[in-house]
Amino acid sequence: MASVGQEVDPVTRPPGPSAPRAWPEAERLSRLPSFRVLVRRRGRLAWGLCGLLVAAFFGFLLFVSLAPAAAALPLGATGLTLGIAAGIGVIALAIAVTGLYVRRANRSIDPLRRRVREAGQWSGLARPGAGE
C-alpha cells in the first residue's frame, strides 16, 4: 500500500523519462498457479457464455432473415410462429445465462479471486491523488 501511495503519476508516466515501468508484483502474481486458475476459469465462464449468446442471437437473426418462410410456420392455433417462439427462446436464454453467470461468479470465482489477492501485496493501480 505504502509504495502505491507515493505515486502521483498515471500508470504510464514512470518517474524515469521513457523506459517502460516495471510491475514486479503484477508479474509475480500473474505467474502464481492460483492466478492462472482464476484467469482460466473466469475467462472460460465469461467468454463461453458470451459466445453462446452471440451464437444464439445472430443465429436467430440469420434464421429469420434467410428463411422467413420457415420462421412464419405456425405452431398451434394461436398464430404463434416458429420465429416468434425462437425470439422468445433467445430472451429466455439471455436471462438464464445471466443467472448462471451471477451464481458461478458469486460462488466460485470470487473466492478464487480473494485467494489470489491474499497471496500478494497487490493494492491496486496507482490512482492519481488517491492515497490508498
Place this chain on the structure above:
Amino acid sequence: MIGLDPTGGRGRPAIPALVGACWLALGAGSASADPVVSRIDRAPVDGLAIAVFAVLVALTLTVGHAMAWWMRGHRRAGGALESDPVRNGFAIAGEFMSAASLLGIAGLIYSFGFDGLVFSVGWLMGWPLILMLVADPLRNLGRYTFADVAALRFRPGPVRSFAAVGSLATVFFYLIAQMVGAGRLIQVLFGLPYPTAVIVVGVLMILYVTFGGLAATVWMQIAKALFLIVGTSALAFALVIDGSGSADGLFTRAAALHPAGPGLLAPGGFIGGPVEAVSLGCALMFGTAGLPHILMRFFTIADTRVARRAIMIATGLIGYFYLLTFVIGFGAIAVVLDAARPDHLHMPPGPGAEGFSVAQIVGGANMAAIHAADAVGGRLLFGLVSAVAFTTILTVVVGLMLAGATAIGRDLYALSLARGRAGERDELRVTRIAMVVVGAFSVVLGIAFEDHNVALIVSLAFTIAASGNFPVLMAIMYWRGTTTRGIVVGGWLGLGGALAMIATGPVIWRDLFGHERALFPYVNPGLFSMTLGFVGIWLASVTDRSAAGARERASYLAQSVQAQIGSASGGTPADPPPLAQDPPRGFEK
C-alpha cells in the same frame, strides 16, 4: 433496404416541411386549411385522461424528489438501499428501460409485424454481455466509463475528446427519439399540432433540467421502473383479456385485421435481408456495452455479490418488459384496426376505404400503444399509460441532457479546450448554456424526425456507441497491443464511419433530405462501422513504434492483474461516480 416506407407512405422531405412546421407552430390554429391540422383536430382530447395524466406525472416527480430529499439525511449512515438487490435491480432497470422502447417497438409491430421482435430481443442481449465482459473487470479496476478506464494507461486528452464527441452523438439520437415520443404523446393527449407539442415538451424539459431536476435519483429510477412495469403489464393483460372471448389467438386476430395479412407474422416487413439484420443486431447487442454511464448504479453498490444479483433482477425485469412490448404491439393491431372501434384512425377500414393503410392512426404509428390503451381500458388506462410514458421520457431526457451538457462543459470545454485552466464557475456556465443548446437542437431534430419510428432512432444511437466506444473499450480491456494511437485512430474511424454511413443512409439522406436514393444502402451500418473501428485500432496500434506506445503495452499486465483480482479493498470503487467527480488531478497537464 427498408421494405416499407418509414415515413408512413407520405414520403415528403422533412426539411422544407420543417420551416413550415415551425411557422405553423407559432401561428397555431390559424391555418386550419392544412390537412395536418385538420387531422389533428380529431385527436381524442379528454378531461379525465388529462387529469389522470397530470396527477400521475406530478405524483411521480414529487415522490421521486421527496424520497431523494428524505434519503439524503440517511445516506451517510450507510443505508439499507446499498445492500438491497431488489431495489437496486429496479433502479438499474429503470435507467435502461425507456418509454421510447415501448412506443417504438409497439409501433414497429403495429406497422410491420414480426420484425419488431428483433428489437425486443436485441436490446436484452446487451445486458449479459455487459455484465460478463465489461462490468466485472471495470469494477475491479475501480473505473466506471471507458474514458476513465482509458485514462489509466493512455494519454487522456485525445481519448477524452473522442469520448465526449461519441457521447454527444449518442445522446443526440437518443434525445431525438425521446422528443418524438413525448411530442406525439402531448399531441394526441392535448390535441396540439405536433411542432407546438415538441416545442412545449422541449421548453418544459429544459426548465426542469435547469431548475433543480438535475438529480436523477435512485428513487426516481425505482419509481420509474415500477411505473413502467405496472403500466405495461396492465396494458398487456387488458389486451390479452380483451381478446380472450375470441376463438382465435392474439397473433391470428392481428394478422386477420392487418393489411399485410399472414405476412404480418413473417420476418422481412421492416428489416431487409440478412446483412441489415446482422448489422442491426451488432448495434443492439454491442451498443449497450458502449453507452455512456449505463451501468453507473452497478458501480455504486458496495458489495459485488449484491451488485451482480441486482443486475440479475434488472435483466429479468428488462426481459419481461420487452416481452410485453411485443404483446402490446400485436394487441394494438387487434384493437386499433378493429372496425368496431373507429376512433383511432383518420380513415377507418371498411367498405369504401380502398388502399387502407395502417398509417391512418392518429398521431402516427409511434402512438399505437397509447391508442391500444384507450381502446381496451378507456380514458383511465389511456391517461395512465400516457403518464407512464411521459414521466419515463422525462427522466431519461434529464439524464441525457445532463450527459450531453457534461460532455460539452467538462470534457470538451474544461478539459480539452481550456486544458484544465477553466474555473468551476466557467465550466458550470458553459454546461448550462450547453444544456439549452442541446435542448433546442433536439427540439428542431424532433420536429424533423416526426414520422420516424422511435425505436429505429434509438437503434441509431446504439450504432454509434457500438462503433466508437465498444471497440475502444474491448481493445483497452482485452488486447495488450493497444496504444493511444490505436484508440484515437480506431475510435474516430468507427465513430466517424457510423455517422457518415447514417447520414448518407436511407433514414437521413433519403427521408430527411428528400433525395431519391440513399448513398449508403443500409439503414443500420453497425456491422461495417464497428468493423472499421476494430480494424482501425489494430492497424494503428501495430504500426505504432513510439516509446509511449511501448510503455502503454508494458502496462497492460498490471491492468489485467487488477481487472482480475480487484484492489485490496475488495474491488469497491472508492471514488464518487464520475458525474460528480472532479477532473482527475495530474492528468491534464
